[in-house]
Amino acid sequence: MSEKIFVKGNEAVAMAAIEAGVACYFGYPITPQSDIPEYLSRELPKKGGTFIQVESEIGAINMVLGASAAGVRAMTSSSGPGISLKQEGISYMAGSELPGVIVDIMRQGPGLGGIDASQADYFQATRGGGHGGYRIIVLAPNSVQEMYDLTMLAFDLSDIYRIPAMVLADSVIGQMKESIIANPRPQTILPEKKWAVRGRGEGESQNVVKSLKLGDGEMEAFHWAMHARYQELGEKESRWEEYQTGDAELIVTAFGSTARIARTAVETARSAGLKVGLLRPITLLPFPKQAYAALSQRCKRFLDIELSTGQMVDDVRLSIARDAEVAFYGRPPGAGSLPTPEELFEQIRKNY
C-alpha cells in the first residue's frame, strides 16, 4: 500500500485526472472549484498536457468537445452558473456520443449564489439541464478518496459508454482535506476510439463526429439506442453504499456531503438503540434503483435528506416498493444552512 497523502478534495480530482491521463483541461475560474484549474495549471504542463484558462465556460466545454472528438481525454470543471452555461455543449457532446469529464462542485443558488455547499443542482445534473432528453453519467463522491477514485472512474465509464460523465460534489467535499491513497490508474480495457477525427489518413475513410441526424427515423433510433445504453449502465454500473441496513427499521438515504453527516447521525442513533441504516447512492445516474427496490421489500420507512427542497427524493419514490413511505428533510443551501449530525439525529428520532 503506497503512502497516504493529505490533500483537498479538489486537488484529489486534479491529481486523479492527471493519473487518468487527461491530455487537455479547459476551464474558467469559479469558487469553490478553482483549486482544480490552479493545480492543473501548475502540474499538467509538466506532464506534457494542455491547460487553457478559457475566456468562458462555453468556450471551455466546446474545447473539451473538440479535444475529445480528436480522441484524447479532456475535462472541464465549474460550478452553478458555469455549469448552466455548459448545457448546450454537454447536449452536443451527448448527441455526438463523445466522452469527456465535467466536474461540478455545487454552490448555492439560484443566480449568482455563493460558495456554500449545495445539492440543489441534482436535477440539473441528472435530468439533463440541456435540450434533447439525453442523460449523462453522474458520480457523487463523499470523501476525498472518492473524489480521486471516482474521477478516474468517470474517465473510464465515459470512454466505455461514450457518454459524458460528471463528478458531482460540493464545497464541503471539495475544500475538505483527508488522507488518501493515490491509487494508480486502473487497468480497464477501453474500446479503441476508431470514431475520432485525427485526419482521415492515407486510404482510411472519413470520420465525422456530429449530433446531426436528419434521416427518416434516424434521431428516434438514436434515442432508443441511448435509452438501451442507459439501461445497461443501470444494470452494470450502479454503485451504492449500505451501512447498517441489515436489520434497519428506518433507512436514511443521502448522497455526497450530506451522507457523511448522516452517517454520524446514524451511528448516534444506533448507539441510542434505534435500528437505523444508511443507503448512499454513489452513482446518481445511473440511480441505484435496484438497491432501493431490494431494501424496501423489507424496510418500509425511508428518510431522504438533501441540501435542497427535495430533488433526489423523486428518484427514491420512483424506486421503492409501493407500500414503503419516504419522509423528506431538506436544508436548502446558503450561509449557515449546513445541517449537523445532532440535527439529523433529531430527524431520525422523529421519523423512527
Added chain:
Amino acid sequence: MSEKIFVKGNEAVAMAAIEAGVACYFGYPITPQSDIPEYLSRELPKKGGTFIQVESEIGAINMVLGASAAGVRAMTSSSGPGISLKQEGISYMAGSELPGVIVDIMRQGPGLGGIDASQADYFQATRGGGHGGYRIIVLAPNSVQEMYDLTMLAFDLSDIYRIPAMVLADSVIGQMKESIIANPRPQTILPEKKWAVRGRGEGESQNVVKSLKLGDGEMEAFHWAMHARYQELGEKESRWEEYQTGDAELIVTAFGSTARIARTAVETARSAGLKVGLLRPITLLPFPKQAYAALSQRCKRFLDIELSTGQMVDDVRLSIARDAEVAFYGRPPGAGSLPTPEELFEQIRKNY
C-alpha cells in the same frame, strides 16, 4: 364575439404578446420559432415597443432580465440549443424574482437537432435546466387559440407570482394554422412593481434587483419561501383538460401536440366502444397533481404518451394513487417520428 382570424401558432404568440402589452422583445433566430421575431420586428415598433435581434440567446435573456428589472413586460423566444444557453439567465431571473416570458418551441435534439416536433425538453423546462433548484411556470398549449391565450396568461402569472413563465410548444403547434379569436387582454389585477429599478427618484429609497443572498440563513429562507409559492401556484393555478374521463377505464394522458393526436385516437376508441378518456395537463408547472390523484381514485389504468423516451411519465407516477398503473408509449423526436391517431388507437387497444 370578435371576428376569427386564421393564423400560425407562432404568430398567435406574437400577437398575444403585443396585446399583453409587451414593451421589449429580445431574441435570436432559430427554427421553428423564427416567425415570432419576424412578426414582432414588423409589428412591435408600430406599437412603440422595442425589438432587438440580439447577438445571441445569452444576450437576449439578459436583456429580458434588464428590461424586466426596469419594470416593463419583456420576453424572448427560442428552441433547443438556444433555450439551453438561456439557463444561466433564467436562473438569475428566478433568483431575482423577476417576471418575464420565455417561449420555447421545442425541436428534436440533443445537439444541433432539427425542426421536427419534440417533447424531450419537458425535463429541462420543468426541472430547471439551470442551477439552484428554482422552478418556473410552464404552460403547454395544444392549439393556436391556446398559443394566444396562454401567452397572455404567462405574462399575468409571471407578474403576479414574480416567477419567469415559459410557453412550451413544438413545431406542430407553432407552424399549424387555425382560426382564433384574438381575445382582448384580460382585466387581471396585477401587483404594482414597487421593486423595479427606475432610478430611485427624489426622496424615494433605493431599489435593488439581485439574486445574491449571503446573510446567515437568507438563501435557505428564500428557497422555502419560493417552495411555498410553488405550492400556492399548484393549488390556485393548475390547469388541465379532461375529455370523456367520467366513466373511463383507461385514461390517456399527454400534453401539447401529442394530446391533439391522442384526442382523435380516444374518439376512435370511444366509437369502437372502448371506455377511454383523455387527461391533458395545460400547466406542466404547476403539474396538475390533483387531477391525477382524483381520477386515479377510480380509474386504475393510465397510458402516458410523449414525444420522448419518457419524462412527464415520472410526474404522472408521482401523482397517481399507489395502486394505479401507468403504461408508457413514446415516440422520441426526429424526422418521420410523429405518431398518427391510428397508431395511438392501436396503443389504446393494447393497453385497454
Added chain:
Amino acid sequence: MKQVFDRPASLKDVQTHFCPGCHHGAIHRLVACALDEFNIRDKTIGCASVGCSVFLYGYFDIDVVESPHGRAPAVATGVKRARPDRMVFTYQGDGDLAAIGTSEIIHAANRGEDITVIFVNNTTYGMTGGQMAPTTMPGQKTSTSPYGRDINNDGAPFKMAELLSNLDGVAFSARVALNSPKNVLQAKKMIKTAFRYQVEGKGFSFIEALAACPTNWGMQPLAANERVGEEMIPYFPLGVYKNTENL
C-alpha cells in the same frame, strides 16, 4: 488532350444542397484546392459550423467535427491542442462567427491558435431563412429588419477582417470575393496563403469571403452576384488587412 481544370480531390464528387448561384460552393472548392495544393487532405480536420455550410462533411473528403452554433473556433482550439501536428480549419457564416460566436473567434484569434478560419459573409442568416446578420448592410431589408437595417437600433455592420487584425495573435487576415473570375483567382491565392501560414506554423489565419445568398436576398443568381460587386465590395473592401510576413 489534357484536362486543365478539374474538381479538386479533397472535394467529394456529389451534388451540393446549395441554392443556384450560392457562393458557398465556390468557396468550398477553393478550400479544397488549398488542401490539395499542400497535400494535407489526410491530416486535416474541418470544424463545421451551424449554417448552410453545416454539411461540410458531406462535401469535403476529410475528417469533420460538428460545432455548436458559433463555437467552431473553440472546437478547433480543442482539436488543434489535442493534435498539434494536424491542420485544422473552421468554416463559419456571418451569424455564426460575428454574432453568437463573437467571444470564441476573438479569443481564439487573440491566443493566436494555429488554425485557419474561413468566414463567409453573405450579409444574412441563410439557413434560418434570411434574418438580419451582424454584417447586414445599412438599409438592407431582411425578415427581421423589414424596414431595413437601422444603424441607430442595430448598429453598423461588422468588418471582421479589419477588427481581428487589431489582435496580436492574428498572423494573416484578408477579405476576398467570388463575384468575378478575377476575384475568384485572387481568392484562391489568399485561401492558399491562409493555409500556408498554418502549414508553416505561422499562427492564426483568417479569410473573409463576401458571398451571394440569392435565395434570401430574393434575387436571381446573376443579380445577387452583381450586388456583391456593386454594394458589398465598396463597403467591405477587398484586400489583405494583416500579413505578419511583411512585418
Added chain:
Amino acid sequence: MKQVFDRPASLKDVQTHFCPGCHHGAIHRLVACALDEFNIRDKTIGCASVGCSVFLYGYFDIDVVESPHGRAPAVATGVKRARPDRMVFTYQGDGDLAAIGTSEIIHAANRGEDITVIFVNNTTYGMTGGQMAPTTMPGQKTSTSPYGRDINNDGAPFKMAELLSNLDGVAFSARVALNSPKNVLQAKKMIKTAFRYQVEGKGFSFIEALAACPTNWGMQPLAANERVGEEMIPYFPLGVYKNTENL
C-alpha cells in the same frame, strides 16, 4: 471654515469590503462625483457585474440591478431600452468584461447603446482569488499562470479601450489610472465626460481604469500602486482613444 473636500452624496457613507489600497474605492468615488455633478443620482440605474464590485448597491445610493457574470452590457441594454430617459451604467472588472463578457460588450458598443461602461482593469480576477485575466500582463504570475502569462499559450493582454474604439457605435473611449493625484484628477474629468456623453445622448461611452489589486498581486498597497505606474501604464497607455466630439 468651509469644507472643500467631502464624500459625494451618491456614495453611501459606509465602510467598503475592498482591501487596503484597492483602487475600486477610488473609482467608485469618481463615478459618484459624476452622478452628483450632473445631478442624475435619482434617475440613474447601475448595472453591477460579478467581481469584487458585486456590492455596487451597497455603496452607491442609486437603484442597482445585478447582472450575471459578463452580461452587464446586455442587462444595461434591457434597462435603457425599457427606460430611455434614465441614465444607465455598468461597472465591470476585466474578467467580467474582456473574458466571459466579450460578446456582450462588443455588441452593446457596436449598437451604440446610450450607456456608460466603467471597466476596471486590475490585470487579474480579484474576487475569485487572483487567476489570470485577459489583461494579465506578459510574464505576470497568477494562480492559474504559475509560470507567468505565456503569450504563445494565452495570447497577449487585451487593450479594450483601443479595440472598442474601432466600432462605429462607440462615441467616447478613454483609459485612466488612479495611481497619482494627477491621474486621479484626470480620471475624474474623463469619467465626467463619459457620463456627459450619456446625459447629452451622444451614445456609448467607455472608461478603462487601470487599478491596483494589492491582495492578488501579493504586494503591499504602496508597491501595488507603484506597479500601476511602472508596469501597467507603459503597456496600457492612458488617454482618449475615441471622442466623437472631435470628429
Added chain:
Amino acid sequence: MPFINIDEARCKGCGLCTIACSRKFVTLSETPNSMGYTVAVFSEPEKCTGCALCAEMCPDVAITVFKDR
C-alpha cells in the same frame, strides 16, 4: 482544340459561367430540365481558348476544361 464539359447533373443554371466567358461561348438553355434548371450550354467549341474562367466561376464545379499541349 480546347473545349469545356458541362455536367448537366451538377449544373443548377445559375448563369455565373455565362458572365465569365468574355466571348459568351457559355449560355443558358431556354428550357428547364427535369430539376427545373435551365442549365448552361457550350456553344462554338472551335473558338474556345480553354481559359477555364467559366469553370473558375462555377459554384457547383460543373465545368471541366480540356486543352491540348
Added chain:
Amino acid sequence: MPFINIDEARCKGCGLCTIACSRKFVTLSETPNSMGYTVAVFSEPEKCTGCALCAEMCPDVAITVFKDR
C-alpha cells in the same frame, strides 16, 4: 488655516495619501488599530495648504478637507 480630517473608522492604512502629500504631512501611525490597520495621521496642520490631494488619492474616502476663504 486649512486642515484635513482623517476618519479612523474608514482608513485602512494603505498609505496612498502619504505619497499624495508632497510635504509629507500625512504619515502612517506605527501601531496597528483594533482592525490591525496602521491608520494615517495628520501632522503639522499649520503648514497644510488644503490642496486636498491626499483626499483625492484615498480609495476609502477617509479624508475630508477644510479651508477658510
Added chain:
Amino acid sequence: MRHDVFIAGYGGQGVLLAGNLLSYAAIHEGKNVSFLPAYGVEKRGGSAMCTVVFADGDTGSPVVGSPSVSVILNQLSFDKYAANVRLGGICIINSSLVVDTGVVLDGVDLVKVPMNQLAVDLGDLRMVNMVACGAYGARSGALAMESMEEALKKALPERNHHLIPANIKAIWAGASVAKA
C-alpha cells in the same frame, strides 16, 4: 362531420397555397380548420406537403395517418404517399406527372386529372394547384365551389387579386374533370 385532405407535390407547385385555399373555403362554410404544413429538411426544391382537417366540431388531430382524401401532384409523392389513403378514400392524382400508378390501391377511388395540362391550357402552369383544389372540391363534395371562389380573396395576397378570375376558371376546370 370531420374531413381531412392531404396534399403533396414538389416545392413550387403551390401545395401550401392550395392547403390555405381549402382552409379558407372550409372557414367560409363555418367549419373549424387545422392546417398543418410539413416541410422536409431541404426547404428549397424537395417535396412539400400539407394536411387540412376541418369539422363542425373539434378538429382533433392535425396529423393524419391515413387520409380520407389525398391530392398528389407528382410521381415522387405518389410513390411515397398514395398507399396511405384509407380504405374507401379518394386519391386524386395529377396524371400529367404521375404516369406510373403501379401501386394498386384497391378500395380507393383513384381519380386522374391532367392538372399540368389543364393549367397550361388555361395559360399558366402555376395554376396547377387551383386545378387540384377544384378537383378535390368536386370529387369529395366536402367543399362548395363557391366557398373556394370566396376563399381566393383571403388566400391570395392583395397584389394577386387580379388573378382571381383566372384561378376560378382553373378551379372549375379541375372540378369538371374530377366530378364523376
Added chain:
Amino acid sequence: MRHDVFIAGYGGQGVLLAGNLLSYAAIHEGKNVSFLPAYGVEKRGGSAMCTVVFADGDTGSPVVGSPSVSVILNQLSFDKYAANVRLGGICIINSSLVVDTGVVLDGVDLVKVPMNQLAVDLGDLRMVNMVACGAYGARSGALAMESMEEALKKALPERNHHLIPANIKAIWAGASVAKA
C-alpha cells in the same frame, strides 16, 4: 475513539495552520482525519474557522454541531461559538483577547490561556496558533506533543522549517499553561 476539535479566530491568527498541524499530528498517530476549513464571504479579514475530526475508524461527519473541544482565539468567535461546546467538553480560550467570558458555560471545562502574551514572550505574536495547539494537546490529551513536533515538518512549508524549534517552544508553552 473519535475526537473532534473546532478552532476559531480572525484571519491572520493562523487558525487554518493550527488545524493542519493537528491534522498531521493525528495522521502521525495513525488516525483517519477530516479537516474542514470554513470561510465566510469576505475571505479577507473576517473570521476564520476550521474543524478537525480524527478517529481510528471512520471519521464520519466533517461537520460538528457541538464540538467536544473548542479552541477560541478572539472575543468575536467566543461570543459566537463558545456556547456550542458540548456538555462535558472543553473550551480553551485565548485569554489575552477574550476578556469578557460573560456566557456561562456550565458542564464545560473553560481553560484560559493568555496565548498572545505567551507568543509575544516567545518573541513572535504569530506563534499564537502554536500556543493554541499545545494547549489543546495537553488539555485534551487527544494528541501527543511529540506528534505535533513531528507534524510541524509537514504543516510548515520547507522555507519555514528553520522556525520549527521556536514553534516547538510555543507548543510546549501553551501545553504547560493548559495542562490541569
